[in-house]
Amino acid sequence: MFELYGTELSSRLLLGTAQYPSPAVLADAVRASGTSVVTVSLRREMAGGRAGEKFWSLIRSLGTRILPNTAGCHSVKEAVTTANMAREVFGTTWIKLEVIGNHDTLQPDVFGLVEATRILCEDGFAVFPYTTDDLVAAERLLEAGCKVLMPWCAPIGSALGPVNMTALRSMRGHFPGVPLIVDAGLGRPSHATTVMELGFDAVLLNTAVARAADPVGMARAFSKAVEAGREAYSSGMLEPRDVAVPSTPTIGRAVFS
Amino acid sequence: MKLIVNGEALEIAATTLAALLAALDYEGDWLATAVNSDLVHKANRAEFRLSDGDRIEILSPMQGG
Secondary structure, rough: OOEEOEEEEEEOEEEEEEOOOOEEEEHHHHHOOOOOOEEEEEEOOOOOHHHHHHHHHOOOOOOOEEEOOOOOOOOOOHHHHHHHHHHHHHOOOOOOOOEEEEOOOOOOHHHHHHHHHHHHHHOEEEEEEEEEEOOHHHHHHHHOOOOOOOOOOOOOOOOOOOOOHHHHHHHHOOOOOOEEEEEEEOOOHHHHHHHOOOOOEEEEHHHHHHOOOOOOHHHHHHHHHHHHHHHHHHHHOOOOOOOOOOOOOOOOOOOOO | EEEEEEEEEEEEEOEEEEHHHHHHOOOOOOEEEHHHHEEEEEHHHOOEEEEOOOOEEEEEEEOOO
């Protein structure tokens, strides 16, 4: 169990709901992942289609907690308005806050992110900021009132995995008491294990599961990988060294020459 | 009255936000509405009077990551 904004969660894997081949596969993948939090978005409703109603009904049937996002927002105003609309529709103060600053990398605009975080925290939101691995930006976000940080490990959807281990390690070291969730860039279960071994509290991912040949199998694989990484971190790992150390005792060794 | 609804120009007789939603066959509690980039709460839609040229966004839950 771990805690985010006073809520105890059983799984350290948070899962996105986009890009699945079908609603049925999405539902099966969410169940297989064991996740207790799924991310959702808000988009323009299409007249008469009722797509939003059907999707919302499916999500509610999964019984998980909802983390709405402000995906695609490029300004503070857009993000704050979207967050308010999400609070009304989804009935939660939780918000995954995205303020995108760069079109190609989908890198967060950390300046806008800090401002939007301040506005939303003052308004009672529990903000989950999608940020970079920059320590100074992280510090400003905490000062703005959020209690959780969600640094990327690589650009959204890139599947590159942790590209800057030093930065992630520094972040863990600098904010020992803050829940840290790696959000974006994970491609393989081993990437999830790696960041969990660093001591991150959870991971949030979407594309790596949704676009896998078998999303349900991949959801299960990520679930195990996250657990393995966490248990390894909790159990204390050996530090690597450059020379061999015999694992079998040398005392009592027979002499035949 | 001329309105921009979800990015499309519409000519419509409705004078309140609630009437607009009804005219477009949007019913239910899974929708959020904004007029000229500001949220209009569900409870205020019936009284919210629209003006010519207003930009209305009607959003609903969708897949997201």
